[in-house]
Amino acid sequence: MPPGSQWYDAEAGPLVRPYAVTGGRTRSGPGGVRFDLIALVEADDAAADRRGASLLGPEHRALLSLCGQDARSVAELSADADLPVGVVRVLLGDLLEAGCVRVSRPVPPARLPDEWVLREVIDGLRAL
Amino acid sequence: MSLEHVHSTDGEEAGDSSSLALKILVAGGFGAGKTTLVGAVSEIRPLRTEELLSEAGQLVDDTGGVDQKTTTTVAMDFGRITIRSGLSLYLFGTPGQDRFWFLWDELSQGALGAVVLADTRRLEDCFPAVDYFEHRRIPFVVAVNCFSGARTYAEEDVARALDLDRGTPVVLCDARDPASGKDVLIRMVEYAGRMHTARLLESVGQGAGPE
Numbered sequence: 001m002p003p004g005s006q007w008y009d010a011e012a013g014p015l016v017r018p019y020a021v022t023g024g025r026t027r028s029g030p031g032g033v034r035f036d037l038i039a040l041v042e043a044d045d046a047a048a049d050r051r052g053a054s055l056l057g058p059e060h061r062a063l064l065s066l067c068g069q070d071a072r073s074v075a076e077l078s079a080d081a082d083l084p085v086g087v088v089r090v091l092l093g094d095l096l097e098a099g100c101v102r103v104s105r106p107v108p109p110a111r112l113p114d115e116w117v118l119r120e121v122i123d124g125l126r127a128l
Numbered sequence: 129m130s131l132e133h134v135h136s137t138d139g140e141e142a143g144d145s146s147s148l149a150l151k152i153l154v155a156g157g158f159g160a161g162k163t164t165l166v167g168a169v170s171e172i173r174p175l176r177t178e179e180l181l182s183e184a185g186q187l188v189d190d191t192g193g194v195d196q197k198t199t200t201t202v203a204m205d206f207g208r209i210t211i212r213s214g215l216s217l218y219l220f221g222t223p224g225q226d227r228f229w230f231l232w233d234e235l236s237q238g239a240l241g242a243v244v245l246a247d248t249r250r251l252e253d254c255f256p257a258v259d260y261f262e263h264r265r266i267p268f269v270v271a272v273n274c275f276s277g278a279r280t281y282a283e284e285d286v287a288r289a290l291d292l293d294r295g296t297p298v299v300l301c302d303a304r305d306p307a308s309g310k311d312v313l314i315r316m317v318e319y320a321g322r323m324h325t326a327r328l329l330e331s332v333g334q335g336a337g338p339e
Contacts, residue, residue, distance in 0.1 A: 036238065037177075037206075038149040038218045071147055073218060075206050079175035104147055117148065117215070118321040124211030125314050 018084050021059045026086060028093020033103075035089045040071040040104045056098070059083065060091055064100060071104070147214045152316065153235055154205075155222040155261075156245030157253020161273040161303035162221040163205045165245060169309040170207025170219060177204055204231070209313075217313070222257070232260060241320040242268040243312055245303065249278050251289055258290055267320040269297040271312045295322075 019026060028035075035041075043064045056064075062081050066072055072080075078088045095101045154162045205221035220235050236242070242261050246254045254270070261268040272286055281289075283298040292298070297315050302308045 037220070037235070038151050040147050040149055073149060073208075075177045075204075075218065075220070076172075076175065076208070078177040079206070085177050115321060115325070117150075118317055120215065121150065121211055121217065121317050122314055124215070125209070125310050125317070128209070128310060 018087050019090075021057065021083070022087055022090040025090050028090050028096075033093055033096065035074045035092055035103065036105060037075040037085065038073045040073055041067045041077060041092060042071040042102045042104075043068045044100055044102055056094065056100075059087075060095060060100075063088065063091055063095065067101065148216070150215075150217050151235075151239045152217055152219050152313065153222055153232075153239050153242040153266075154219055154245065155232075155242055155254070155257035155268075156273075157247065157250060157257075160245040160247045160250075160253060162245055165243070165271075165273075165301075165303040165309050165312070166205045166207040166219050166221045168304055168306045169209060169313065171210060172208050175206055177206060204235075229256075229260075236261075236264060236266055239266060241316050241323075242266055243316055244268050244270045246270050246272045246286065246290070247275060247278070248272060248281050248286065249275070251286070255290070258292065262293060267316070267323040269299055269312065269316045269319055271299050271301045271303075273303045274300055295319075 041063075045068065059081065063077055066077055066080050074085065074088060074092065077092075078085045081088065083091075092101065092103070096103060154165055156162050204223060205219075207219045209217040209219070211217065217240075222232055222235060242257075244254050244257045244261065258268075258270070260266075270286060270290060270292065272281070272283075274280055280300070283300065287296065287298045297319050299312050299315050301312050
């Protein structure tokens with residue numbers, strides 16, 4: 001028995017180091033895209049089939065299936081795939097490069113609160 | 129190139145058809161009710177996402193010679209409110225401990241605004257958050273979570289005790305109550321709108337009203 005193994009339980013956390021699923025990479029590919037937490041990701045099914053998703057790992061496919069129906073935020077993908085945000089970003093970079101996903105970036109801060117959007121948000125909240 | 133790919137799908141030209149995601153931060157001291165508030169107003173079960181600290185460079189917590197420990201995770205609560213198809217609010221509970229502040233910089237980027245939860249029994253706990261948002265000119269409201277048994281204070285008293293900039297709204301709330309949480313968010317969005325308009329006028333110069 002390896003020393004210390006008796007201490008492993010659910011609290012010990014994952015037994016595979018998180019960045020193992022990215023092949024040790026902590027940044028996404030050459031493009032170096034930094035995905036915002038609320039960037040919305042949507043799977044491009046046609047492209048995923050065309051390019052042979054077989055090259056991708058199980059975590060890539062898990063992410064693809066999570067955003068297959070509706071666009072999902074990076075934060076949601078991280079929570080639902082049970083992977084740290086940093087890892088999800090690397091994997092999404094791969095998917096983007098392979099053309100398997102579309103990403104819409106959040107509105108740039110400078111033009112953020114268009115008055116009508118805020119009005120809509122307020123009315124929407126009231127109606128909930 | 130992938131960067132262009134991102135740009136090409138940017139919502140800027142796409143107009144109405146594109147999805148819009150707005151980010152609201154929920155800050156405050158430990159135990160002020162951040163997780164509770166996010167959970168009360170979110171339509172999805174409160175999720176926790178984790179960020180690995182080692183990724184953020186040297187700002188790792190002090191592991192004092194514990195060399196094997198290469199990563200630490202910090203959890204952030206988050207929730208979602210769909211206003212309509214293609215327009216959603218995302219709420220992020222900011223990590224409470226001071227040593228995770230570098231995460232705030234990322235979280236606050238592009239944020240519509242913030243809610244600072246205050247507990248009148250430990251008002252000083254929310255000073256750092258108030259300071260942070262004031263310095264970065266991020267619109268925020270202070271929501272006083274009225275814990276049962278705690279003495280209630282008037283909004284003005286809280287504003288004075290926190291030395292808030294004039295106009296910063298103070299709202300009394302019950303973080304457990306969805307309706308109350310919603311009101312807090314409405315006040316915040318209204319305030320963010322006012323701040324934005326004021327800044328536009330400021331940048332355009334005197335006399336140039338929004339036509």
